[in-house]
Amino acid sequence: MILFEDIKVGDAIPSITKPAISHLQLALYAGAGADHNPIHLDEEAAKAGGLPGIIAHGMLPLGFLGQLLTLWVPQRQVRSLSARFVGMAFPGDVITCSGKIAGKREEAGDKLVDVEIAAQNQKGENLQLGKATVALT
């Protein structure tokens, strides 16, 4: 169990690297995520929309960032999760999610830790930059 008193600002949380995003995964996410925008499924539609080709749903790397947190602490301790989508993910991209402790605070009896999180592609480019807050004991 991760204890509030053991956490230091600047500490890294365990990162995760996901298998390469496949077209199959985008099709599964289109179904389960209920997002059928053709820019995630159809090369021609993506190009017609002015994109270089099919792009991943932004919610896919954010889903990976959610997993980063739930692998670190039980999900119930995750109080918030947010990200800006600063770069696009494409089929074939290998996404690594990482996090660093940005702050510790006690609020209304809760011991809260703020984590800066990021999803990067295999070139080290930031695709998503965000924040999460988790409650520890």
Add this chain to the structure above:
Amino acid sequence: MIDKSIIGKEYAPFTVEVEKRWVRSFAEAIGDASPIYFDESIARAAGYRSLPAPPTFPFAMIMDANQSFMILDQLGIDKRRAMHGEQSFVYHADLCAGDVVTGRQRVVDVYDKKNGALEFLVTETRLENQRGEHVCDLRTTVVVRN
């Protein structure tokens, strides 16, 4: 250009049921094999009523209720030119399979950058479960490339 008078607009409430199969297929789609999303006995042992929904699942509920594309359609925006730009979740209570969730979405901001080449539509959605518990707040920014 998106008419800024849409700021403050609230849409009719929507209701979505969280099905076990949906929780499992969502976890599978994001490549999360944690047994808590698949095996109800493990979820119950962890104190959940049923399979918990993964952290980003609430956005799938919004999409399932057509809340995002509905606004684009109403505004006459081609969704091939729309991209998700920012997303946040604030969690207040467990969200589990079997829950029947009611959501209310409203527009909180509209702005543009690069002389209108990029437009931003910001909405907030509040989710409550069948017991009237406040489950989650979402804030969504959609970017439209003109």
